[in-house]
Amino acid sequence: MTTLKMIINGNNKKSKINKEIYGHFSEHLGRCIYEGLYVGENSKIPNTNGMRNDVVEALKEIKIPVLRWPGGCFADEYHWKDGIGPKELRKKMINTHWGGLVEDNSFGTHEFFELCEQIGCEPYIAGNLGSGTVQEMAEWIEYMTFDGVSPMANLRKQNGREKPWKLKYFGIGNENWGCGGSMQPDYYANEYRRYQTYCRNFSGNELFKIACGPNSDDYNWTDKLLSNITPYHTKAISLHYYTVPTGDWNHKGKATEFEIHEYYETIRRTLYIDELITKHCEIMSKHDKNHEIGLIVDEWGTWYDVEDGTNPGFLYQQNTMRDAIVAAINLNIFNQHSDRVIMANIAQAVNVLQAIILTEGKKMIKTPTYHVFNMYKEHQDSTLIDSFVENKTIEYDANSIPCISQSVSIDFQGKMHITVSNCSIDEDFEVESNILGFDFSRVAGKVLTAKMDAHNTFDDPNAIEPQAFTDFRILKDGLKIKLPKCSVVSITLE
Numbered sequence: 001m002t003t004l005k006m007i008i009n010g011n012n013k014k015s016k017i018n019k020e021i022y023g024h025f026s027e028h029l030g031r032c033i034y035e036g037l038y039v040g041e042n043s044k045i046p047n048t049n050g051m052r053n054d055v056v057e058a059l060k061e062i063k064i065p066v067l068r069w070p071g072g073c074f075a076d077e078y079h080w081k082d083g084i085g086p087k088e089l090r091k092k093m094i095n096t097h098w099g100g101l102v103e104d105n106s107f108g109t110h111e112f113f114e115l116c117e118q119i120g121c122e123p124y125i126a127g128n129l130g131s132g133t134v135q136e137m138a139e140w141i142e143y144m145t146f147d148g149v150s151p152m153a154n155l156r157k158q159n160g161r162e163k164p165w166k167l168k169y170f171g172i173g174n175e176n177w178g179c180g181g182s183m184q185p186d187y188y189a190n191e192y193r194r195y196q197t198y199c200r201n202f203s204g205n206e207l208f209k210i211a212c213g214p215n216s217d218d219y220n221w222t223d224k225l226l227s228n229i230t231p232y233h234t235k236a237i238s239l240h241y242y243t244v245p246t247g248d249w250n251h252k253g254k255a256t257e258f259e260i261h262e263y264y265e266t267i268r269r270t271l272y273i274d275e276l277i278t279k280h281c282e283i284m285s286k287h288d289k290n291h292e293i294g295l296i297v298d299e300w301g302t303w304y305d306v307e308d309g310t311n312p313g314f315l316y317q318q319n320t321m322r323d324a325i326v327a328a329i330n331l332n333i334f335n336q337h338s339d340r341v342i343m344a345n346i347a348q349a350v351n352v353l354q355a356i357i358l359t360e361g362k363k364m365i366k367t368p369t370y371h372v373f374n375m376y377k378e379h380q381d382s383t384l385i386d387s388f389v390e391n392k393t394i395e396y397d398a399n400s401i402p403c404i405s406q407s408v409s410i411d412f413q414g415k416m417h418i419t420v421s422n423c424s425i426d427e428d429f430e431v432e433s434n435i436l437g438f439d440f441s442r443v444a445g446k447v448l449t450a451k452m453d454a455h456n457t458f459d460d461p462n463a464i465e466p467q468a469f470t471d472f473r474i475l476k477d478g479l480k481i482k483l484p485k486c487s488v489v490s491i492t493l494e
C-alpha cells in the first residue's frame, strides 16, 4: 500500500471557518418546500405548524447554520405579499421556472421564519430585483424588521406577528446575469446600488447585504461589479457553480448509473471550484484590498439528469457515494478559502439536486451527502490550520486528478478536526501525518465508504452510513491512518 505524507502545522493558525460555510438552500422548486420541508398543519405526516418533524430533526442534527430562500430563479419572480395573510386568500400562481405547477403560496414569509426558528438557523432571504420594484423590496424589509408604527409593521401585526424578526442575510437579486433579468454587469451594479439604498436597517436590525456575483468563470462580471460597488454598498458577493459530470447541460448523466471515467470527470469538475474561487478572490483583492467583502458560494453541488419518470422541472436526483466525495472535496476547499469564503449553500436541502434529504410520502432518507455534513460539522466556527498532503494522482482520459483532499481545524475547546477524502476507486492509502504544535492522546473518528454508485433508498435507508473509524495508530509525532478507497474520513484529536 502506498504511504502518503501529510504535514499538519498546529502552530500556523489561519482564518476562522465561518459556520455559514455549512449552509443550505431551499427554493420553491419541485418537492423541496412542499412535501420536503412543509406539509401543512393538516397533514398526516407528523409536523409542527406544518413543518415536517423528521426533516427538522435531521437538519438540527447537522447543525445547519443558515437557510437560503425563496430561490434561486424563483426569487426574482416572487412577490412576497402573495405569501402573507389568511392562507385561503393567498394568490395562486404558476411556477413558470419550475415545472409550471400551481404555487398556492401557503409557505411564505411567516412560515419561513417559523422553519428557521424550529431548526435554529439564520434565515437568508433573496429579494426580487429582476421583476420586482424598489418599493416592493423596501416594504418587505419594513414588514420583517420594523418595530413600531408603520404600514408594513401594522400589516405584519394584523397577520399575527407582533414583534419583528431578526434578519441578517439579504440577497439583492439572484443570478441577475441570467434568470434574474439577463443583465450586463454594469447595469446590474447600478440597479444593485439603487435597490440596496432602500434596504434599511430598522429597529436595530442590521442587514448583511449580498450582491449577485458571477456565474462560474465569468471573471468580467466580478471585475465590473466591484468597479461599481464598494464595501459601503455590500458585505458580500455570491458565486454559483454546479458540477455537471459531462459538461453538457442537455445530457448531464445519471445520478446512479455512470462509468468510471464519468465518476472521475465529476471529481475533476468539482475540483475546478478551487481555481474559480482563487481567481475570483484575486479580482476581489484588486478592488477590496482590506478584505471587507466576502465571497458566498450560495449555490453549489452536482446537477444530473432527473430520475426517470419524474417531472423534468422538479430536478429530483438520487445521491450516491460519488456525491459524498463531491461534498467532502467542496467543503475542504471552502474551509481552505475561509479567509474570503464566508458562506456556502449546497443546492438544495430536500428532494432537489444534491439533496441531503429525500422524502417519499411519510418516508425520509438521509443521503450520503447528509452524512458528510454530519461528519464535517465540527469545523463550524473553528480555526483553519495549515496542512499539506503529498498527493498521488489518477490519470484518466488524458486528465490527472489528485486522490486526496483534506482540511484541518482547531475548535474553541482546543480539539483538532481532520477531514480527508480519497476519490480513488481502487487504491487504499496509508496517510502518515506529522503533526506539529499539537499534543493529543485520544483519537475518535468516522468513515463513510462504499462503492462509487452506492446509495440509500426508501427500502434500504441505511445502506450507506458512517461507521466508527478504528484504522489508525498514534505515532511519536503524529498519526498514521489507513484511508480506504472511495471514502471520507473525519477524525478528532484531543
Ligand code: AHR
Pocket: 027, 071, 072, 073, 074, 174, 175, 299, 347, 348, 353
Ligand atoms: O438550484 C436550481 C437553480 O439553479 C436556481 O434556481 C438558480 O439560481 C440556478 O440556476
